Amino acid sequence: MKRVINFNAGPAAIPLEVLEQAQSELLDWKGTGMSVMEVSHRSKEYEEMHNHAIAQFKELAGMGEDWKILFLTGGASTQFLMLPMNMLGEGKGADYLVTGHWSKAAVKEAKRFGPLNLTSVEGEGGSFTRIPKQAELKLDPKAAYVHMTSNNTIFGSQWQYWPEVGKVPLVCDMSSDVFSRPFPADKFSMLYAGAQKNLGPSGVTVVAIKDSFLAQAKEDLPTMMSYKIHAENNSLYNTPPCFSIYILDLTLAWIKKMGGLKAMEKINDEKAKILYDAIDASGGFFKGPVEKESRSKMNVVFRLPSLELEEAFVKDAKAAGIIGVKGHRSTGGIRFSIYNANLVENVKKSVDFMKEFQKKNG
Amino acid sequence: MKRVINFNAGPAAIPLEVLEQAQSELLDWKGTGMSVMEVSHRSKEYEEMHNHAIAQFKELAGMGEDWKILFLTGGASTQFLMLPMNMLGEGKGADYLVTGHWSKAAVKEAKRFGPLNLTSVEGEGGSFTRIPKQAELKLDPKAAYVHMTSNNTIFGSQWQYWPEVGKVPLVCDMSSDVFSRPFPADKFSMLYAGAQKNLGPSGVTVVAIKDSFLAQAKEDLPTMMSYKIHAENNSLYNTPPCFSIYILDLTLAWIKKMGGLKAMEKINDEKAKILYDAIDASGGFFKGPVEKESRSKMNVVFRLPSLELEEAFVKDAKAAGIIGVKGHRSTGGIRFSIYNANLVENVKKSVDFMKEFQKKNG
Numbered sequence: 001m002k003r004v005i006n007f008n009a010g011p012a013a014i015p016l017e018v019l020e021q022a023q024s025e026l027l028d029w030k031g032t033g034m035s036v037m038e039v040s041h042r043s044k045e046y047e048e049m050h051n052h053a054i055a056q057f058k059e060l061a062g063m064g065e066d067w068k069i070l071f072l073t074g075g076a077s078t079q080f081l082m083l084p085m086n087m088l089g090e091g092k093g094a095d096y097l098v099t100g101h102w103s104k105a106a107v108k109e110a111k112r113f114g115p116l117n118l119t120s121v122e123g124e125g126g127s128f129t130r131i132p133k134q135a136e137l138k139l140d141p142k143a144a145y146v147h148m149t150s151n152n153t154i155f156g157s158q159w160q161y162w163p164e165v166g167k168v169p170l171v172c173d174m175s176s177d178v179f180s181r182p183f184p185a186d187k188f189s190m191l192y193a194g195a196q197k198n199l200g201p202s203g204v205t206v207v208a209i210k211d212s213f214l215a216q217a218k219e220d221l222p223t224m225m226s227y228k229i230h231a232e233n234n235s236l237y238n239t240p241p242c243f244s245i246y247i248l249d250l251t252l253a254w255i256k257k258m259g260g261l262k263a264m265e266k267i268n269d270e271k272a273k274i275l276y277d278a279i280d281a282s283g284g285f286f287k288g289p290v291e292k293e294s295r296s297k298m299n300v301v302f303r304l305p306s307l308e309l310e311e312a313f314v315k316d317a318k319a320a321g322i323i324g325v326k327g328h329r330s331t332g333g334i335r336f337s338i339y340n341a342n343l344v345e346n347v348k349k350s351v352d353f354m355k356e357f358q359k360k361n362g
Numbered sequence: 363m364k365r366v367i368n369f370n371a372g373p374a375a376i377p378l379e380v381l382e383q384a385q386s387e388l389l390d391w392k393g394t395g396m397s398v399m400e401v402s403h404r405s406k407e408y409e410e411m412h413n414h415a416i417a418q419f420k421e422l423a424g425m426g427e428d429w430k431i432l433f434l435t436g437g438a439s440t441q442f443l444m445l446p447m448n449m450l451g452e453g454k455g456a457d458y459l460v461t462g463h464w465s466k467a468a469v470k471e472a473k474r475f476g477p478l479n480l481t482s483v484e485g486e487g488g489s490f491t492r493i494p495k496q497a498e499l500k501l502d503p504k505a506a507y508v509h510m511t512s513n514n515t516i517f518g519s520q521w522q523y524w525p526e527v528g529k530v531p532l533v534c535d536m537s538s539d540v541f542s543r544p545f546p547a548d549k550f551s552m553l554y555a556g557a558q559k560n561l562g563p564s565g566v567t568v569v570a571i572k573d574s575f576l577a578q579a580k581e582d583l584p585t586m587m588s589y590k591i592h593a594e595n596n597s598l599y600n601t602p603p604c605f606s607i608y609i610l611d612l613t614l615a616w617i618k619k620m621g622g623l624k625a626m627e628k629i630n631d632e633k634a635k636i637l638y639d640a641i642d643a644s645g646g647f648f649k650g651p652v653e654k655e656s657r658s659k660m661n662v663v664f665r666l667p668s669l670e671l672e673e674a675f676v677k678d679a680k681a682a683g684i685i686g687v688k689g690h691r692s693t694g695g696i697r698f699s700i701y702n703a704n705l706v707e708n709v710k711k712s713v714d715f716m717k718e719f720q721k722k723n724g
Contacts, residue, residue: 004395008402011604016389019397023388027381033366033683035381037563037609040370040686073435073565074586077600081584109584196601201399203435203565203603222443222471224436238439239558241565242373243605247399321395324402 005346008324009153009299010176010197013341018200018250036246041239050240053249057206060252060260063185068214070207070227071235071245076102076175079192079205080109083171086217086227087144088114095119095143095168099159100128100152101330102173110147117143127331128155131294137163144216145169145189151177153197154328156301156335157294162187169213177298178206179255180340181265189213195244197298198339200251203244255340264340271338271347272297278351285358289333300336301327309361310334320353367708370686371515371661372538372559375703380562380612398608403601412602415611419568422614422622425547430576432569432589433597433607437556438464438537441567442471445533445552448579448589449506450476457481457505457530461521462490462514463692464535472509479505489693490517493656499525506578507531507551513539515559516690518663518697519656524549531575539660540568541617542702543627551575557606559660560701562613565606617702626702633700633709634659640713647720651695662698663689671723672696682715 006013029036030045039046054069063069072078083106088094093115096107110116119138121130139146146165151158153176162184163170169189178193190209196202209227217227229237258264276295279286279302288295288302304310313334314326327333338347368375391398392407401408416431425431434440445468450456455477458469472478481500483492501508508527513520515538524546525532531551540555552571558564571589579589591599617626638657641648641664650657650664666672675696676688689695700709 001390002393002395003390006396006400008396008400010601011400011402013400014397019389019399023385026385026388027378028363028365031364033364033685034368034370035376037381038368038370038373038375040373041564042691073437073603074440075435075600078436078586081586085584105585109586112584194601201605202403202601203606222447222474223467224440224443224471238437239372239556239564241435241603241606243563244565244603323395329404 005322005342005349006324007322007336007338007342007350009328009335009337010194011202012197012324012337012339014200014247015251015254015341018247018254021250022247037243039242041236041242046242047236049246049249050234050236053245053252056249056252056256057208060179060255061183061185061208063208066211067185068209068211068231070209070230071240071248072205072207072230073203073241075194075202075205076173076192077105079173079207080106082225082227083145083147083190084110084113085221085225089218091115092144093117093140095139095146095165097132097137097146097148097163098122099131099149099157101154102152102175103147103149106147106149106173114144127289128152128157129289129294130291131157131159134161134163137165139165139168141166141168143168145171145213147171147173149173151175151296151298153299153337154331155290156288156296156299157290158296158298160293169210169216176339177296179261179264180268180298182261195248197337200248201244203241204248206248267344268297268338268340270344271342272300274344274347274351275300275336275338278354282354282358285362286354298337298339300338301331301333303333307332312361313357316357317350317353322350322353367684367704367711368686369684369698369700369704369712371690371697371699372556373564374559374686374699374701376562376609377613377616377703380609380616383612384609399605401604403598403604408604409598411611412596412598412607415607415614418611418614418618419570422541422617423545423547423570425570428573429547430571430573430593432571432592433602433610434567434569434592435565435603437564437567438535438554439467441535441554441569442468444587444589445507445509446472446475447583447587451580453477454506455479455502457501457508457527459494459499459508459510459525460484461493461511461519463516464514464537465509465511468509468511468535476506489651490514490519491651491656492653493519493521496523496525499527501527501530503528503530505530507533507575509533509535511535513537513658513660515661515699516693517652518650518658518661519652520658520660522655531572531578538701539658541623541626542630542660544623557610559699562610563606565603566610568610629706630659630700630702632706633704634662636706636709636713637662637698637700640716644716644720647724648716660699660701662700663693663695665695669694674723675719678719679712679715684712684715
């Protein structure tokens with residue numbers, strides 16, 4: 001069996017222990033004589049696992065009884081739609097903090113449903129290289145919510161502070177850095193995350209929503225678009241994406257075993273430091289476009305002196321067993337996505353490769 | 363390793379060969395050094411598999427170049443919403459043929475979007491025991507489409523003919539009998555199916571749509587609700603449910619290897635005959651509520667003389683290694699879901715069990 005160092009941006013690396021457990025019980029899960037894929041979503045065994053995943057999520061996030069955890073589908077892109085559909089309406093608008101590609105995509109869907117008030121840090125040519133400062137945020141105290149994207153997968157920037165938004169509910173798309181560090185759950189009214197970066201495989205989106213915010217959701221909506229219906233049915237109104245939820249549950253158990261969010265933050269800080277130090281010490285051979293205080297600890301993006309060198313870098317990395325380092329097609333460049341499942345060792349090996357590459361080509 | 367006889371209604375049995383292949387390559391897929399769950403949906407390897415699944419689906423269904431195959435999420439329940447959202451509007455209505463629980467659920471969502479014209483065979487107390495005859499269908503030649511549900515999972519009835527609907531596009535929810543028998547693709551403009559019965563695990567919904575019908579879809583819709591956007595992006599607008607699509611691809615390969623839809627029909631006919639013969643020969647101990655010509659070959663439902671006997675039947679079956687035979691909570695009774703992955707041998711063993719049970723308790 002071959003295993004590579006996997007810096008894919010999502011779907012992304014999954015802890016080896018999680019995959020090994022899934023493999024070992026793929027034909028006979030929990031002694032049921034069935035694969036977890038073959039078990040009814042109304043069975044005792046399935047519901048136990050489903051509720052275990054919810055309980056683990058709440059425990060890791062430090063969320064109390066006043067939170068509902070939903071397992072939905074359609075990725076964060078579907079939340080871009082469901083959130084305003086549930087919460088906005090005539091004269092009921094929202095604030096959007098626009099820090100990258102996915103924030104913009106969220107705005108595109110939301111503006112169908114109500115007036116939006118934007119704080120954007122978009123630069124020339126559609127680039128994003130920083131997170132706005134607190135003083136820059138244009139906030140409307142009457143907004144139904146404030147929407148932010150905690151980490152920008154494509155541009156490689158990340159909020160390194162949590163904004164103050166007064167009494168307005170704060171909603172966060174945490175798709176690409178959820179559970180990579182502790183966060184003050186009390187500051188938020190909702191967060192959501194596609195699982196395929198830090199939490200498992202694609203196919204499930206976690207939506208965590210506070211009861212007080214859920215109470216604001218509209219009643220008369222198409223069934224599958226209604227937060228209230230999904231919450232009332234514990235995400236079992238219809239058949240959920242059972243296998244993805246199962247891998248999510250195993251991944252949450254792995255995070256717990258690693259020591260929880262504080263321990264993950266320590267590891268992620270160390271990984272990011274090793275990479276950014278290597279970039280900063282390269283004498284300009286590797287160059288990060290993002291302002292230092294806004295750098296992402298999940299997606300480390302940088303450029304090389306030429307497109308040819310960037311191509312050679314990707315090719316040589318692959319030959320060295322390091323894959324997924326090509327930047328997003330909209331930005332080009334190099335990107336290392338160092339989500340939770342990539343441990344320090346992988347990053348150290350990659351920095352050795354970077355130094356070697358610079359020595360040969362610098 | 364223990365394996366049971368699995369008559370779950372969905373999620374349901376998956377061919378053992380499919381599970382064994384998935385297990386063998388779960389840590390290193392196609393020599394990538396990654397699990398299929400860890401591979402980018404923009405990678406050559408993933409796209410090859412994705413397109414292979416599409417090609418296999420088209421080949422098995424006998425669909426030509428004028429069809430698009432989409433891999434969406436949210437189950438058939440989300441199609442109940444997307445279909446009318448894309449196709450209906452002011453003064454633009456549809457015909458719905460209502461034959462069971464899920465048809466009714468489809469009506470509930472569709473009536474938000476345009477006027478509906480219903481043909482329903484609902485009986486007393488909300489029961490459904492038959493499929494309407496051609497002469498009973500109330501069809502509007504100006505309808506945007508006619509919607510039918512080919513098999514009724516809960517009530518155990520199934521269309522045993524394909525209705526004539528003139529020039530109006532025919533749309534079919536085939537969730538619970540897709541690829542269990544051949545069907546004339548030319549008669550349809552769209553069909554959809556949650557995968558978790560005949561095609562694989564939950565988490566992916568296949569939507570097959572003819573170009574001429576797709577052209578009728580609205581343009582200005584929320585992104586994730588738009589058939590056109592999903593079709594233009596080959597279901598890769600955002601991250602698809604990769605693992606579910608992978609198991610779908612393996613399951614389609616298994617159906618091909620079994621001999622395709624004609625071969626599946628032969629096996630499914632034999633299985634249904636064995637079960638219904640046993641019911642009909644039981645002297646009324648086992649009693650099927652569905653009219654003979656409307657009986658489902660996928661979900662065989664029947665009653666026993668008392669609730670106590672039904673409970674004992676489920677319990678004894680489980681002890682005999684036969685699981686998933688409890689009827690839907692809304693109807694009670696017994697249900698054997700004999701989808702493709704349940705071969706003749708499993709049904710024969712179950713009929714032996716039924717006879718034994720009757721001998722003891724009859």
